[in-house]
Amino acid sequence: xxxxxxxLSNPVWxxxxxxAGIAINVFSSYLRGALDxxxxxxxxxxxDKSAARKKxxxxxxxxxxxxxxxxxxxxxxxxxxxxxxxxxxxxxxxxFCYSFLTGIIFTVIISNLxxxxxxxxxxxxxxxxxxxxxxxxxxxAELEEARNRLAxxxxxxxxxx
Numbered sequence: 001x002x003x004x005x006x007x008l009s010n011p012v013w014x015x016x017x018x019x020a021g022i023a024i025n026v027f028s029s030y031l032r033g034a035l036d037x038x039x040x041x042x043x044x045x046x047x048d049k050s051a052a053r054k055k056x057x058x059x060x061x062x063x064x065x066x067x068x069x070x071x072x073x074x075x076x077x078x079x080x081x082x083x084x085x086x087x088x089x090x091x092x093x094x095x096f097c098y099s100f101l102t103g104i105i106f107t108v109i110i111s112n113l114x115x116x117x118x119x120x121x122x123x124x125x126x127x128x129x130x131x132x133x134x135x136x137x138x139x140x141a142e143l144e145e146a147r148n149r150l151a152x153x154x155x156x157x158x159x160x161x
């Protein structure tokens with residue numbers, strides 16, 4: 001505690017704080033314009049990307065509503081993607097478990113290298129399976145939206161008749 005009081009009573013400390021404060025203030029005034037420009041470009045890029053993604057999603061849903069074969073293809077794609085993701089999850093689990101069994105089977109030098117290799121591949125397969133599962137969920141959401149729109153069209157046509 002005494003050391004803190006001696007530092008605070010030292011004029012060099014106060015001088016360095018004042019100089020640092022002035023430097024930060026001057027630097028921030030020049031940096032603010034650049035940061036504002038950067039964040040406005042990033043914001044507009046993100047907004048444009050989100051709008052394009054939403055437009056593509058709407059187009060896929062509209063194609064599914066209009067064409068039965070398109071819906072069937074989407075169902076097959078979703079199923080295939082889910083099966084791939086499950087395969088990757090299981091492969092990841094097997095490689096992860098096998099990375100611990102290598103010490104029992106192989107010599108020490110080879111086993112450490114194999115443990116690392118199997119562990120890295122298991123993490124890669126786990127991440128790939130996660131991305132595949134997300135893609136399947138997205139396709140399922142598109143199918144659900146297409147089914148809902150189609151059901152609304154059919155009920156509207158029945159009520160009009």
